[in-house]
Amino acid sequence: MIDDLPTEEETRSRFGRAALENASPVIIAIVTLIVWEIACRVFDVPRFVLPTPSMIFASLVKWHAVIATHAAQTLYTTLIGFAFAVVAGLVIGIAVGTSRLLYKALYPILIAFNSVPKVAIVPVLVIWFGIGTIPAAITAFLLAFFPIVVNVAAGLATVEPELEDVLRSLGASKRKILMKVGLPRSMPYFFASLKVAITLALVGSVISETIASNAGIGYLMLNASSRFDVPLVFAGLFVVAALGVAIYALFATVETRFTGWATRAQTARLEGTGGG
Amino acid sequence: MIDDLPTEEETRSRFGRAALENASPVIIAIVTLIVWEIACRVFDVPRFVLPTPSMIFASLVKWHAVIATHAAQTLYTTLIGFAFAVVAGLVIGIAVGTSRLLYKALYPILIAFNSVPKVAIVPVLVIWFGIGTIPAAITAFLLAFFPIVVNVAAGLATVEPELEDVLRSLGASKRKILMKVGLPRSMPYFFASLKVAITLALVGSVISETIASNAGIGYLMLNASSRFDVPLVFAGLFVVAALGVAIYALFATVETRFTGWATRAQTARLEGTGGG
Amino acid sequence: QDKTKVNFVLDWAWQAMHGPFLIALDKGYYADEGLDVTIDRGFGSGDTIAKVAAKAYDFGFAEGTSLLKFNTENPDDQVISVLIINDESPTGVISVQKNGVTTPQDLMGKKISATQNAATVLVWPVFAQLNGLDPEGIEYLFVEPSLRDAMVLQGQADATFGFATTTVLNMVQAGVDRDDITYFTLAQYGLKPYSSGIIVRADYAKENPEVVKGFVAATVKGLVDMLADPEEGLKLLKEREPLIDEKVEAARWELAEELSILTPSVIDLGISEVQKVRYEEAAMQVAESFGIDVQPKMENYYDPSFLPSRQDRQVPEAAKERAAAK
Amino acid sequence: MDPAPTADPAPPDAFVDIDDVSLVYGRGTSRTVALHHASIAVPRGGFAAVVGPSGCGKSSLMKLVTGLMPPTRGTIRVDGATVTGPLKIAGMAFQNPTLLPWRSTLDNIMLPLEIVEPHASRLRRNRAEYVGRAEALLASVGLDGFGNRNPWQLSGGMQQRASLCRSLIHEPDLLMLDEPFAALDAFTREELWGVLQKVWMERRFTVVLVTHDLREAVYLADRIYVMSARPGRIVAARDVPFARPRSLEDTFAPEFVDIVHELRDHISRERAAA
């Protein structure tokens, strides 16, 4: 009966496009680096102002073993700080997002606290916790939790009352409503905030390491900069950037699972609905 | 015909609660400061580690004229950076949120860029633009634009296709769909991101000022800290926090206008639907 | 086994100046004194003083000039020097040949990159008067330390105020020919405060005199060894911090010896032979520059009672020869 | 047909007792009186239908009964107790299907099982059994095989049927249906009348059905309440005496058609008066 309709093969989305999409960030990155290299050479930018990518790369190669151990330390503190930020961000975000009183009470305080550069607080942390992993993880945490709070709260505050009513009509407890409607509905907000949070966690770790640490990329960078080894400073920056992208890639795969329902318009647009 | 139903007066929401809500952040702030004061005194925390609020307040009073001029400078650079961040955040966010290719291509690059502590880039800026307002505003911008990009993109990516179809069925251009559906729908995301962005813009300005400036709260703080005047450093932090809250208060009033439709559940919960 | 745990914070990132401590650690000089020492890098002398004062560290290695201000403002948290290693400060004015800044007079009308409230900046008015110059005769460009040197290389500043031992070698790193770099120190033009050394809290020293004595003695031994054979200390430094460049650090040590460690007075009298007259005269100048209203008494800032005997503090012959060869 | 709404005193055993309830939405210029002294009583195991013009407050009434919001005046009692918050014994099919978009259709239908006792505590261990039940329910409304689809991949009528399944799965004592068949074609709709009647006769829960279809009301209900235009009052109530099970043929019987016409006339007179 269903005779001439397109087969599986025909409706499959074009492979070429997907390949292009996946390669695109790499292409952009490479083009950027090439432009940077050429610009530096043409305008003869001194090495201590802005080293060329090739110098940075040489530095990366030369110091790869040292960089690896420092990167491991930074990754470690970042992940600890990030993990706590996710937990605290969810908890505070839920509090702020579900209670109007807490919203009004906590928001100004949170804004005030987060307007303050954390660099100023690191020394206090060091006096209490010594230098090293703990202040770095705390700094990462302090920077990263706020975007999560804000977005989780915004997600919860904008849940459609109709969806909540479905659960309320079953006599569900506040907790159940949160678990079954509030949080799932807020996932797009939550995952958006993770993108900001992970970058801030890295920045926090690295900054703290430049202020108080014996290890980590921040330590390496300050060390290099105090010896005027600017290519190594930038090599450190590259490594931090790579760490950020790696962690992002990790949760980007999870994201689609939790927010696919919300981004269905985009998916449909890409796959084409029904047709050739 | 409508005889005994409650009058206006009766259905009006209780005044007391609203007053409590508005006072709550002040109450929390005051309590925090008192606890801090007492803790510092009880544990005899030295002034150069963590001054007491009363010392900070004394410092604020003593230096208020100087602080005011520096605060004006910081506010100025912050607002410039923030304004550009809003514009750029919207533009890039729209690009990333409406095109899947750009999403895939730009996100890793943006994450990479934002994982890098901007402190490391300020020196490069200073060498190009000299010290002062420009690098500070640029730093504020660089820190603040990313959360806006992320949230605007997330907001646009999660627009319900049904709402877009309303516009599409009228033959609306992509631009019109964006203006009439995409952006209004993304307002809750956008305003959430502003809360993060404003704090980051402030942090950016201040950090840049500590690295290379002749004015601004950051300059004042570094100056104070190199003179061991830790109370003045914290006075600077207080002023920055106050600036953050002030700017937040400003756009919080606008926010309700643009996102009230999305937070109607909370409003309803507070006002009570229909009944006493 | 039951060694006293002691932690020690440096003034800055690992560099040649810290070789003596590594030798003392590596050769067990600290252990011999019954100490189990851990060493952390520092983040500027001021920060080091604050950390020691806050009891985050027992010992610190820092510039002594800042003590003056700190102790005046924090009478309950007095910090004192117990050993002076840098007899004179390597702080000074660094520039490149084409800017023609080789004496204080040359600074007039020039743009100077500097860090806010750095000791150099604060003492400049006093230094200027000492040399008969107009304190207002220079224009500052305040930036963060890592930018200071770049500003000169970029041409935005004519000279920079800073540590010659740091900046000169930074410039070499940046590709400037060593002979193209010009510098002089403030000490060379009459401002001679004693410089970096070991600091502790006054009450800590009072309560743990043996610990302090042991620490100072072991440190002096390490310093003497380093002066006798810098190679050894530099090797240990490379082990401790693989990122350093041995050639640069060797050059740095050489410069540090020349400008601040092996001064004629040290060669003649020995390490940390502090003279009250010079101390108090320089301290007066510093106090004036910092705007501190005290009549500095050496006893309040420097306590020589923890030093080992004077013989143990003599400069080794090898070093004397090296200094003479200069 | 009973002449006046107030002449409808709650029998002492009423399971759902809506007693002289009024509801006002909003304040100021957007103040809307949605319900005005409405009273309805449904005995345990009874099947009541509510008909009335668009915007007269039917959906609001349903939300009041399940405790989703409080009435402005009057009281609502369910199973003897005054309703002060959401009920735990009800199943509700809203006027809009409101399926949760992040759950598959099957998971949407199983949602009440995760909330309502005793199912919630048994669900984990007896998952397979419950899934079987949900799938059987899906099949009974003609949605076999659609359990794994996302809600937005269903047509409007299919979503509404899934929503009906969701209101039934946990076998509630009180079933509130707000125009559950509005998006269905006549045949599917009539088929589902039969399904609903069968389930109801087996389990004899209490049902309140809002509908615009008078034939549907007469086919399904024991008693039909007619509401006036906003502000909604109960202007008439009519018992439907036919034996159960009723068949589609019965709907063409003259007595049946008579009741439909009687209701129709009543409503149209009411409209003319307004």
Place this chain on the structure above:
Amino acid sequence: MDPAPTADPAPPDAFVDIDDVSLVYGRGTSRTVALHHASIAVPRGGFAAVVGPSGCGKSSLMKLVTGLMPPTRGTIRVDGATVTGPLKIAGMAFQNPTLLPWRSTLDNIMLPLEIVEPHASRLRRNRAEYVGRAEALLASVGLDGFGNRNPWQLSGGMQQRASLCRSLIHEPDLLMLDEPFAALDAFTREELWGVLQKVWMERRFTVVLVTHDLREAVYLADRIYVMSARPGRIVAARDVPFARPRSLEDTFAPEFVDIVHELRDHISRERAAA
């Protein structure tokens, strides 16, 4: 009644020409064939109705015609041109009201005026006139005074009526209505039939109406298409010859009832066969 769908060749002047169209959703296990060689032709100024069981692809067909998605096979022509993307001449009332929640009801209704020419460029200067038009339209569906309300403050039926207004305000050449009266009670519904017929007779645009109500189809349409269950095919087409304007009394005339029964029988036979 025309026997077979393929025997319904598009007249050369067809305004809407759905030519042998098939539609497949999804891939793999969720692959659904929604439409299967469906053909419909509506002349300019014609009024076509489409009836068919729930889930047979009626809404999908509407979306294909307005160009919201492309068919998998076959072509769709509107006003002679093949549809490759969203049309600019259509007004559509979706099955769900989909009012934009951030706009007041009035602003929702005025939305098409901000998009569609020539209104878009005239709107700013002639705002008052257009607001008047929107308010008149609101009044005609019984929503006078509700313009300043938020959409979620309207009842289900009121939202649907607002959505109908939105599809009409810009006086489109092609009006696509997907069950526009499903959430309305019989009287409101019948009233709106009259309103729609009047507007249509005045302006003679082309209409495609999806409905589950056969009386509605016969009252309003010139020609009625009957679809099979999924995958949707056109299994019959029926012209409705009655003169205009048709009145509610006409719907009780034997010829009218006959057509309703004829359609009904056709559908029920089709169901039995499936």
